[in-house]
Amino acid sequence: MSTETTLSILGSGIYLPPARPVCEVAAEAGADVSNYQGWPNVCHALAEDHPSTMGATALKAALADAGVAPDELRLVLFAGISRDYLPSFSVATEIMQSCGAQGHCLGLDMTIGCLGALSALDMAQGWLATHGGGVAAIVTAERWSYTVDHGSMASMGLWAHGDGASAAVVAMDTPHPAKAMFRGAEFTTQSDLNGTVLVKYGGTRHPVAPAGANPAERLFMGSSRADIRERYAYGYSSSLEAMKKRFGIAPKRVIINQTAALFLHLIAQVINIPIEDFLLTGPETGHVGSADLLIGLDRMLKSGPCHEPYLLASSTPYAFGAGLLMPPTPG
Structure with missing residues (x-):
């Protein structure tokens, strides 16, 4: 690029x-x-x-x-x-x-x-x-x-x-x-996992929640947790490999969605980067959804200058991405 x-x-x-x-x-x-x-x-x-x-x-x-x-x-x-x-x-x-x-x-x-x-x-x-x-x-x-x-x-x-x-x-x-x-990102999709976490009510299929139901409640649907772990492992590893192939760079530090504490240990094993090199904000904030990645970016940038490549890793149940963050170009 x-x-x-x-x-x-x-x-x-x-x-x-x-x-x-x-x-x-x-x-x-x-x-x-x-x-x-x-x-x-x-x-x-x-x-x-x-x-x-x-x-x-x-x-x-x-x-x-x-x-x-x-x-x-x-x-x-x-x-x-x-x-x-x-x-x-x-x-x-x-x-x-x-x-x-x-x-x-x-x-x-x-x-x-x-x-x-x-x-x-x-x-x-x-x-x-x-x-x-x-x-x-x-x-x-x-x-x-x-x-x-x-x-x-x-x-x-x-x-x-x-x-x-x-x-x-x-x-x-x-x-x-x-x-x-930001150099760019690569993505992979597993479209059959769309709706794994579902807000059932409010759309055209179920416009109104039944009496007594929380219309905004999110439900875990479909796949077993073991299958989800396997699919997430594939999604993260395949998007990372595509990113490394595109740019020829393998970052050793990670800014990632804070989906769950145990889940990040799984991803660390899958992408072969120690969990100690992951920037963790989840212990203080929990999982703040789409905001996690930029919360992590903000913490990294506020801690000092960016001196090395970072993997920006992110996902939703049906899609996964790996981006490349680099230090600023001198001059």
Whole structure:
């Protein structure tokens, strides 16, 4: 890939509501927590927190970190699952309005589960290359803890799914200094796993939930957990191999979705990178869905300069991606 189509990471920002111990939340809901082995804490949204408000807070922080004015934005991609209202309400456009982006900026909502941030980086790279460069923003925000039945043992794997937001300001062919460079990503899809985690009600197939049901509850459907582990292992390994083949670089450090504590140990074995070289935010935040990847990126960039390649690894049950983050080009 030519340097002209490499995406500069200019700045990052996050918004995280207060965290609570997962076992405390589940016990209050009446669950037996004696066998729980997941992330110890989870962020739960405050009453006034919504995807657009949390996302706007994260983007304002990212713009300040980048030293970029809102009127420079040409594209705002919102890549979260959660939304304030059903479409055609645009979370991206609401965030644009809150942050002061102007009419020459396009706000676009895209949804691909927890793979959203990596997909949005890839999309911003292509969009800016096609449109002659400029500045774009990627925003991810989730408010989904309320969709989890914390009293259900069947939902134990979802107890640590938490709320929050993250953002990155990116650019191509501008004078702004880069903190890191996004080279690109490779993806693989297993389409038969679509609907593995399902919000059953609210769409055209089941518009209204029956009386007494939580219309927003997420359900684990279909495949056994053993099969899911095997399929995830293949998805992560195949996308990583495609990325390494494309760029000829094998990163030794990882920024990844914080799906579950034990799950990351499995992925570490599959891709043959020690878990000690994974950047972990799950112990403090839980799994914040699409926001995880940029929360990790923000932590890495705020800890010091990027000096080596990082694997950006991300997934949703039916799709997997591996991206390459590099140190900024000298000069």
